[in-house]
Amino acid sequence: METTNLNAICPYFTMFPLDFPLGILESYSEVNQWVLDPFCGRGTTNFAARIYNCPSIGIDSSPVAVALTKAKLVNTKVDQIVRAAKRILSSKTEPVVPDGEFWQHAFDKDVLISICKIREALLKRCDSETRVALRAIMLGALHGPQSTNNPSYFSNQCPRTYAPKPAYAIKFWKERNLKPPKVDVLNIIKKRAERYYGQNLPEGCGFVIKGDSTTNLAFVKAKRILNKYDSKVKIIITSPPYYGMKTYIADQWIRNWFLGGPDVVDYSTKSQIKHSSKEIFINELRKVWNNVCEISSCDAVLAIRFGAINNRKVNPRDIITESLKGTVWEIEKISSAGFAKKGRRQADTFSNSNKEQIEEIDVIALKR
Structure with a gap:
């Protein structure tokens, strides 16, 4: 396998390990199949798709996420x-x-x-x-x-x-x-x-859209891209923000400033998934899964890494299961992803070492 140094170009506290999308692609991908991450974050899924010679689309509301994901798809020296x-x-x-x-x-x-x-x-x-x-x-x-x-x-x-x-x-x-x-x-x-x-990598091929995945607009843009290639998305790999996690824009305020934002902390949560109640959050996720359906092939695979943070007493399995109800996505299996490792998972941002870690899960759903 080619070097994976590029994936670490800018550490991001909400990142999931590269092993997760690589494992999904090893099991389900073929060359030139389109890959999508509707919460692309620092672009780990898109980078994994590049390693497997798959074109990809990433969507995120954060300017930092968009900038980093684009950088993992470019071809320069x-x-x-x-x-x-x-x-x-x-x-x-x-x-x-x-x-x-x-x-x-x-x-x-x-x-x-x-x-x-x-x-x-x-x-x-x-x-x-x-x-x-x-x-x-x-x-x-x-x-x-x-x-x-x-x-x-x-x-x-x-x-x-x-x-x-x-x-x-x-x-x-x-x-x-x-x-x-x-x-x-x-x-x-x-x-x-x-x-x-400085290392050789497969040719990068992908697109990054700054947008809110709970709305239609980002997926209209994604559909236009796919139509140019007469294609649909075959594999979706993602990790939505955990319920209650709302500071991922404010916590990147210096990087946001570099990208044209204010030189003070912006605590607003506009264009982020709503966390005002568990039911609202579940409904927001359901909107995303329905939007994903519109640009995916009939045999598409949806892979989700999800967990919880300690200040919100919720069961991650219940949230994902409920969010997929009423959609075309049928759960194939749910397995343990282990516990958050220091500095590598979303839960670690809010968890202190004296608190009990919450088990994360991997969900595989198929389009029916």
Whole structure:
């Protein structure tokens, strides 16, 4: 199998392991069969489809998710990425730089100027595969742990998978007298380009749609794509947000800022699946399964990884079973996916080590 480094280009706290979609594709896929993920997140399903030489479509409401998924489907080379970054950084433009105590503590002044130069250039034009790759490299390097020997991130000490909230971060840095590092932005880009785009991969072929999978619009766009190829989706592999998990946009606020969003935390949940009650959430999922049906083949397979978070006392099996009722999807089997591993599953975001972990499940449903 080809290298899977590219799948780790930007760690994302809601990611499911690559083994899950790879296992489904090994069991059900054939070359050139279309694969869909209506909650594509960081693009793990789409990357797995690329490894299996299958074209794919990803849908997600998060700009970060869309940017990362696109980057896992592009065909570009290390030297092209480095040249693009070098051209941008050598330009004489004076970018707009966010101000405030958080930004002063989070990034060295010159590093932040370089980040903003690249941000503005990519916001003006990001229509080439090389720039799509550069954008994802920047997203992955924006924040993370400091390293004195071999820096890989631009920021002061931070988590890799989510952005810290400003007040907490400022207090944390001040108490420990932590200063933002003066790193070589271009060198970090080069090292990351070599790691993620320096290996041979099957030719990428796929499309990513920014949209809400509970509505029709995203699937109208998907249908247009499929019609061009006279095809339908054969395999759907996905992991919906667990019931009660609503902060996945706010927790990516620095990456959202890089993509053109505000330089403050946005706590709104617009364009996200509704979590106001278990019944509403189930109905939202049912809308997605019905929308998926409209663009899938008569023998399509739906594979779902699902679990729960500790502050919502629900049974994941009951939620998925109920959501599939009244649809064309008939459950073939439900099996244990084990328990959330640290840093790799959605449940881990909300679970503390003293709380009991909730077993996750894998559901296979067939179109009838």
